[in-house]
Amino acid sequence: MLYLVGLGLSHATDITVRGLEIVKRCKRVYLEAYTSILMAADKESLEEFYGRDVILADRELVESGSDQILENAQEDDIAFLVVGDVFGATTHTDLVIRARKLGIKVEAIHNASVMNAVGACGLQLYTFGQAVSIVFFTENWRPDSFYHKIMENRKIGLHTLLLLDIKVKEPNFDELMKGRLVYEPPRYMSVATCCQQLLEVEEKRKERAYTPQTPCVAVSRLGSPTQSFKAATLQELAEYDAGEPLHSVVMLGSQVHELELEYLLEFADNKDAYRAAIAADQELFTKN
Amino acid sequence: MLYLVGLGLSHATDITVRGLEIVKRCKRVYLEAYTSILMAADKESLEEFYGRDVILADRELVESGSDQILENAQEDDIAFLVVGDVFGATTHTDLVIRARKLGIKVEAIHNASVMNAVGACGLQLYTFGQAVSIVFFTENWRPDSFYHKIMENRKIGLHTLLLLDIKVKEPNFDELMKGRLVYEPPRYMSVATCCQQLLEVEEKRKERAYTPQTPCVAVSRLGSPTQSFKAATLQELAEYDAGEPLHSVVMLGSQVHELELEYLLEFADNKDAYRAAIAADQELFTKN
Numbered sequence: 001m002l003y004l005v006g007l008g009l010s011h012a013t014d015i016t017v018r019g020l021e022i023v024k025r026c027k028r029v030y031l032e033a034y035t036s037i038l039m040a041a042d043k044e045s046l047e048e049f050y051g052r053d054v055i056l057a058d059r060e061l062v063e064s065g066s067d068q069i070l071e072n073a074q075e076d077d078i079a080f081l082v083v084g085d086v087f088g089a090t091t092h093t094d095l096v097i098r099a100r101k102l103g104i105k106v107e108a109i110h111n112a113s114v115m116n117a118v119g120a121c122g123l124q125l126y127t128f129g130q131a132v133s134i135v136f137f138t139e140n141w142r143p144d145s146f147y148h149k150i151m152e153n154r155k156i157g158l159h160t161l162l163l164l165d166i167k168v169k170e171p172n173f174d175e176l177m178k179g180r181l182v183y184e185p186p187r188y189m190s191v192a193t194c195c196q197q198l199l200e201v202e203e204k205r206k207e208r209a210y211t212p213q214t215p216c217v218a219v220s221r222l223g224s225p226t227q228s229f230k231a232a233t234l235q236e237l238a239e240y241d242a243g244e245p246l247h248s249v250v251m252l253g254s255q256v257h258e259l260e261l262e263y264l265l266e267f268a269d270n271k272d273a274y275r276a277a278i279a280a281d282q283e284l285f286t287k288n
Numbered sequence: 289m290l291y292l293v294g295l296g297l298s299h300a301t302d303i304t305v306r307g308l309e310i311v312k313r314c315k316r317v318y319l320e321a322y323t324s325i326l327m328a329a330d331k332e333s334l335e336e337f338y339g340r341d342v343i344l345a346d347r348e349l350v351e352s353g354s355d356q357i358l359e360n361a362q363e364d365d366i367a368f369l370v371v372g373d374v375f376g377a378t379t380h381t382d383l384v385i386r387a388r389k390l391g392i393k394v395e396a397i398h399n400a401s402v403m404n405a406v407g408a409c410g411l412q413l414y415t416f417g418q419a420v421s422i423v424f425f426t427e428n429w430r431p432d433s434f435y436h437k438i439m440e441n442r443k444i445g446l447h448t449l450l451l452l453d454i455k456v457k458e459p460n461f462d463e464l465m466k467g468r469l470v471y472e473p474p475r476y477m478s479v480a481t482c483c484q485q486l487l488e489v490e491e492k493r494k495e496r497a498y499t500p501q502t503p504c505v506a507v508s509r510l511g512s513p514t515q516s517f518k519a520a521t522l523q524e525l526a527e528y529d530a531g532e533p534l535h536s537v538v539m540l541g542s543q544v545h546e547l548e549l550e551y552l553l554e555f556a557d558n559k560d561a562y563r564a565a566i567a568a569d570q571e572l573f574t575k576n
Contacts, residue, residue, distance in 0.1 A: 009398060011306055016399070018301035085400060087407030093551055100554065110297060110405040110511050111304070112373060112398030115413050119375030120396050125403050126421070130446055131414040152444040158418055223398050263381055266388065 002070065002099045003079045004086035006111025009223030012041040012049040019109040023050050026079035030057040030069055034168045035091070036083040037186075039224040039246060046081075054081070058169050062091050066098050073104040084113030114222055114248055118161055121217045121229050122263030127255040129153030131161040134194050134249075136187070144201040150251060151209035155285050157255040162198075164189035164247050188245030191218040191230075195238035195249065208284060210234060210251060215277045217267065219248040231268040233277050254282040290358065290387045291367045292374035294399025297511030300329040300337040307397040311338050314367040318345040318357055322456045323379070324371040325474075327512040327534060334369075342369070346457055350379050354386050361392045372401030402510055402536055406449055409505045409517050410551030415543040417441030419449040422482050422537075424475065432489040438539060439497035443573050445543040450486075452477035452535055476533030479506040479518075483526035483537065496572060498522060498539060503565045505555065507536040519555040521565050542570040 003022050008014030015023070023029055031043060033056045038046075047054050057069065057080070069080065086092055086108045096106050119125045130153060132146040146162070153160045167187040175182035199212060212235035220228045220242040230240060237249065256264075256278060268274035291310050296302030303311070311317055319331060321344045326334075335342050345357065345368070357368065374380055374396045384394050407413045418441060420434040434450070441448045455475040463470035487500060500523035508516045508530040518528060525537065544552075544566060556562035 006400065008304060013306035013309065014304050014398075016296060016302050016304050017308055018299055020305055021301065085404045085407065087404075087410075087413070090412065090545075090547055093410060093412075093547055097547070097550055108405075108408050108511075110302075110400030110408070112294065112400060113404045116373045116401045116404040117375075117396075117398040119373065120398070122375075122381060124378065124381075125375070126419040126451075129417050130444075133414070156418075156440040156444075163414075223396075259378055259381055259385070262385055 001077050001105045001107060002073050003077065003107050003109060004092060004096070005079050005081050005109045006085040006113070007038055007081055007083050008111040009084060009114070009117060010039040010221070010225070012038070012045050014111065014223070016109060016111060019111070020050070022077070022109060023052060023079050023081070025077060027076040028055065029053065029079045029081065030055050031081045032057050032062060032083070032092070034059045035089045036166060037168070037246070038083050039221055062095065066095055069095070070099055070102055070104060073099065074102065085111050085115070088113055088115070112223065114163065115161070117223050118219060118248065118250060120222065120227070121219060121250060121267070122260050123159050123217070123250060123252070123256070124260060127157070127159055127253065128161055129156070129158030129253070131163055133163045133165070134189065134197060135165045136167065136189060136193070137197050144205070147201050147205060147209055151207065154209060154253050156253070158253040159255070160251045160253070162194060162249040162251065164194050164249070166246070189247065190245070191220070191237055191242040191247045191249055192240055194247070195234050198234060199238055211281070211284070213277050214281050215252045215274060217250040217252070217264065218242050219250060221246060222248065229267040231264050231274050252278065252281065254285065289365050289393045289395060290361050291365065291395050291397060292380060292384070293367050293369050293397045294373040294401070295326055295369055295371050296399040297372060297402070297405060298327040298329070298509070298513070300326070300333050302399065302511070304397060304399060307399070308338070310365070310397060311340060311367050311369070313365060315364040316343065317341065317367045317369065318343045319369045320345050320350060320371070320380070322347045323377045324454060325456070325534070326371050327509055350383065354383055357383070358387055358390055358392060361387065362390065373399050373403070376401055376403070400511065402451065403449070405511050406507060406536065406538060408510065408515070409507060409538060409555070410548050411447050411505070411538060411540070411544070412548060415445070415447055415541065416449055417444070417446030417541070419451055421451045421453070422477065422485060423453045424455065424477060424481070425485055432493070435489050435493060435497055439495065442497060442541050444541070446541040447543070448539045448541070450482060450537040450539065452482050452537070454534070477535065478533070479508070479525050479530040479535045479537055480528055482535070483522050486522060487526055499569070499572070501565050502569050503540045503562060505538040505540070505552065506530050507538060509534060510536065517555040519552050519562050520557065540566065540569065542573065
């Protein structure tokens with residue numbers, strides 16, 4: 001049996017009781033370590049907490065070495081641990097498909113992920129549209145496919161969750177040219193970088209999917225002991241220091257009810273200005 | 289301190305290790321028992337598992353009796369348990385706002401909810417639009433505001449998660465007229481009822497937000513030991529017996545990638561017909 005076990009967002013103890021029981025009795029325990037990180041735990045603290053060895057599964061292992069992960073899983077119980085919930089990335093779906101083909105049973109032990117825990121900012125989850133990924137711009141690659149998706153969401157009043165890029169175990173290209181495989185230090189996109197990239201794209205496209213005054217919420221270290229929210233405009237958040245990773249951003253749509261606003265305003269430095277920004281922003285798509 | 293603790297979807301052991309530690313040391317433990325149910329546990333089995341008394345919190349207590357829940361929470365630790373994740377319903381947001389006003393600190397212990405665990409059907413979460421609630425039609429009240437929202441989602445290719453009505457502790461009106469307060473047995477909307485209501489509304493409005501042939505996925509007892517999925521058209525699901533509650537339905541949008549389709553087809557009785565239904569359905573909004 002292959003168990004996909006969600007680890008939640010932050011602490012070693014964010015695993016469910018049922019998940020922990022399964023991890024303890026599995027023959028091999030893999031930790032998927034490239035699409036996200038647990039904020040308040042690492043491999044060593046997990047091993048100590050589980051009383052088990054944990055094998056780090058990087059992209060190569062999951063995408064090319066799945067035979068190794070699934071080896072003998074028809075007989076043995078194998079745990080594959082995923083930060084957040086288990087179906088957050090297509091590579092996990094792919095692993096399940098390959099397991100099925102080998103006649104291996106699969107069970108998922110679900111947990112919180114940013115996709116539902118973001119409700120902690122006060123905005124109702126059922127007024128979120130499609131989520132978008134924001135990747136690090138490079139000199140020659142500044143993809144803006146997110147722009148159209150944000151526009152689509154906002155045209156119908158929906159909020160957008162922006163999932164920020166994580167670069168773990170990326171090879172250094174200069175070293176690679178010299179024939180050496182050296183990894184870059186991990187990089188986690190900040191709220192400020194995300195918002196600067198968004199402003200740059202709006203500046204270029206000028207279709208007013210959003211403006212510098214569009215109200216947003218910076219979500220820092222969701223589910224961790226130092227979790228924080230900041231309600232401010234896009235422009236303000238482009239200058240905001242949200243501290244240690246991981247970060248996300250929510251861009252508001254027009255569907256903000258009074259109760260949600262009351263909740264959100266707790267996170268605004270200037271409540272009147274934020275309220276005014278929401279009112280002004282709501283005009284953006286009403287004329288269309 | 290007020291702890292909002294998500295219980296996940298099904299088993300008593302779906303609580304996180306951190307959540308369980310908190311429940312064990314709180315002075316009072318409330319279980320919110322009207323917006324959802326835990327499928328494989330009840331008050332008694334939770335009390336046994338926690339080694340603690342659990343107070344059932346019905347709608348009256350949460351919405352009108354919150355002073356009782358929050359009593360002395362400036363000093364004492366109080367746990368408020370919610371099936372799924374903690375910010376699934378506006379009443380929980382409201383409880384946090386009232387706690388803040390009383391100077392009570394609040395911490396959320398997140399968990400899986402249908403909003404993220406539905407990824408288990410194989411469709412990627414970031415291609416879901418706004419979720420909609422489907423309530424039981426009565427003779428005189430057949431609300432169809434969901435129809436426009438599904439249309440909005442599908443126009444931009446997004447899937448829609450349909451959250452099905454739960455009626456717990458509803459007074460019997462005949463008895464109420466006689467001056468007696470008698471509660472109806474709980475009712476949980478089935479996949480078939482949901483799909484029949486959807487067909488009725490399309491039949492009436494004829495705006496082709498969807499058709500009887502639109503591909504859907506029936507989601508039964510998500511996260512429980514008897515979880516199952518059925519990929520079929522809306523019309524087929526209107527006749528489908530999905531078994532014991534709880535049920536949800538996903539209506540597909542056009543953004544279905546090959547990997548998702550491969551995953552989904554495992555749940556179809558007739559793979560070729562389902563694949564054809566997806567192809568035909570994708571034509572619906574391309575002509576606009």
